[in-house]
Amino acid sequence: MQRWISKYIKSLTLKKRIVFLFTVVVFIPFLVTTIVSYNAIYSILENKLEENVQSNLKQVELTLDHLLDNLNQTSQQFVYPGNLAIKLEEYLTTDDVTRTITLENEIKNELVYSSHSNSVAGLTTYIAEDGTILFRNLPIKDSSPLENLPVLDEYRNVTYYGPHLSNNNLQTHYVLSLLREVNLPNEEQSVYIYIETNFNFIQRILEVDQISKNSFYLLLDDKDRVTFSELNSLFPVNYHFDITDQGEESGLINGYYWFMKTNKEGWSIVSLIAQNDYNEEKNKWIVQMLVLAVIFGLLSIIISWLIWVMVYKPIRNFEAEIKAITTNNFQYVSLPSNIPEYDDLLEKFHLMKTEISDLIQEIEIKEKKRADLEIEKLMHQINPHFLMNTLDTVRWLAVLNNQDEINRVVSSLNKLLYYNLKRQGKASTIAEELESLNEYCKLQEIRYQFTYNVEINVDPELLETTVPRFILQPIVENAIYHGLDDDGRIDVEVNQKNNHISISIHDNGIGFSESEKKEILECGRGKNRNGVGIGMNYVKRMLESHYKDQAHMKIISGKQGGTTIIISIPLNRNY
Structure with a gap:
């Protein structure tokens, strides 16, 4: 039963709920007031009528x-x-x-x-x-x-x-x-x-009663026999007036309320009042209460309907606005409801709708740009593939013509380009980074026609550890541009320290000044020495992007010469 009531209440519409609640709020106080008033008025009328009848009986008896x-x-x-x-x-x-x-x-x-x-x-x-x-x-x-x-x-x-x-x-x-x-x-x-x-x-004497026009009198002897009756049809002369409880002065018999007054000599006078006449005042009051109940009921229904209209109109406005949004009609504007709270909410909804419209337009523009970039990317991928295929052809021509130097240069360049293009946007291993660094050093050695020594010392257990792509080459490139000559030396060490990977790159070049170190560590606000700061800026941004504040880069250098760059990144970092 309780489940059924709960289900029924949940199925009620807003209109029915408003009517129900308003009716309950109106009728419960009215019902309580009616019950209390009825009891009070019933008691008052009962006592008043009985007192008046007894008073009249007393007067008649006297x-x-x-x-x-x-x-x-x-x-x-x-x-x-x-x-x-x-x-x-x-x-x-x-x-x-x-x-x-x-x-x-x-x-x-x-x-x-x-x-x-x-x-x-x-x-x-x-x-x-x-x-x-x-x-x-x-x-x-x-x-x-x-x-x-x-x-x-x-x-x-x-x-x-x-x-x-x-x-x-x-x-x-x-x-x-x-x-x-x-x-x-x-x-x-x-x-x-x-x-x-x-x-x-x-x-x-018998006309002194003013309580009811339809009252009747009986006179009883000392044995309660009727000696006189104004209602012979029910109480004829010599009829024994049966009083169940002796000593009572009033009661109900044959549809008549009776009231008795007994004389000191033993005879009694009885007043009979029809039950309908006796209840006439109470019935009038009940009719008045019923009329008021009907009036209150109609008023509650009318007020509930007015409240429903006031609530329903703004809801319909919101519904129309939402339907317009679902059909991408952001220009639709509903009329105001003239209810400040709803109009204020509707205004905020319009602002939200405007922001949604702007956001959708912005997304559409971004999507168009992204599609254009995808096309451009495909075009850029076509050209490098063509370039690598062409370089591969040049390398084989060099081999066929016994041009070992050209073969070595083209082979290193082709590997370096392939690494940079194929792994764009992906993580790389330390082994792949070191291989790419080796090819880069070969090309730089041939390009600048001087020999320098590159020593790599790496913990074998760390070779397959993933790191961001292209973080070693810019640092080595920075060392080469800082004045290495035929006696130049670059040492690369990779080892593990306290759950971190430590990558140390040391050169014996001319070193950095304090202002240059500060400019590099502050993300290269400007270019120096043929744009070397751009590469270092790339490395620093890659570390921040992948590791946030868990990765660190440190530069140790001085005017006496030599620079050491130390990178510390977390071990077993997944991308």
Whole structure:
């Protein structure tokens, strides 16, 4: 897997790498910020919504509790020993018809008056134990059994109902109601007072929730049975509201978040909020984050594309320049990219291209010159061969005519020319150098018509040692030009000393002055004595070329006469 990823990354183009890296740089901080923000906002919204719902539940619970307390206080006006209850007790026990009619009118009027003077109370009625309606202040339904009403709570012989539809046949609103015994002292049957709340109260209480337009309320008795439901499809009346973990005040059930507030009397009020509505704020925030993510994504792609264009254009310029060089088109010049760094690099590339062009032209000129020199060399080789062949013919003519002197001169000259021409540019052995030196001395002896002695003493083990060509003849030539006569003598010694070859050439000529020695050792700045310094300069340059600073040449001479030149070169030097 790791190998595949590495291979894939290496195969990515520069454009894809720029887009990928820029996207990562943009989205990682954005993603981290989004996650942190989501957790924070989720917690804030969760707490805010729950606090608001609990606060509203608390307000509704207090309002309902206050309403029930008001009903209870109102009902106390209608029980014994209240004035109205005393009249009721007299009404039920008197046999005086006139008094009965008077009491009946008084009780009715006081019931009507109480409903108008008390904003809490609605329908108010006295009910006998068998369900007979004794007195009422408002019209009542013909069939309204109290046992069918949902019991909210029972406390000290007081039963609280509701919310339920009003028993007033002129109304269709939900109300709370109360039923309590009047406690008449002399009645064999119990009489009860039944009071309903004004319907407007219930409507106002259940509309106080401002959290969600789609919230619903449930009222539970002390056994968690539903006594009132605004969502009958899921939580009908008498439905047992199952709370798995007792003591919890909120949870999720049937796609609704529920929040509960329990009254001190044991009954509870539950607020139901649809899960979608509850998550509406969070969903809005998520949508906003997604929109921002899309915007950031588009911006990252656009910026990556702009960066790619800025990088790609100079690269294309360089590519065009390189292609032009490969086709020997050194005159091609690309347009500037208006990016200082790239333009500066392109300018340096143009300078390099100019230098390459000049170098190629220089090489072409040198190659042409080298070809011309090769032709000239061939021409020069043709002429010496012709000369050697001609000299060889002269030598044989001299032999045929018994001209020994001519034969000897031509033979030595032919050998010397052959050595110089055939070994041009190559190394030579000490034996070949000594043979060439011997032929040279013969020619010089005949040329100047005087006899001098040349003694050569060489270590036989050094004869096949390679040395630079033509290093002995110029030194001997220098000795001859320095005034040898018939008594002249030249001694040549070649031996080995401390891993070096020592070549010593001594003559008994007139010698050198200090200024002449200095001029020779400093590579012959000028010519002296018919150009003798040129030969010595050649020897010194050959030693420097082949041996660098490992070879040395020393001149020992004085006005008293005689010169010794000592050359020291490394042993076993390969060329």
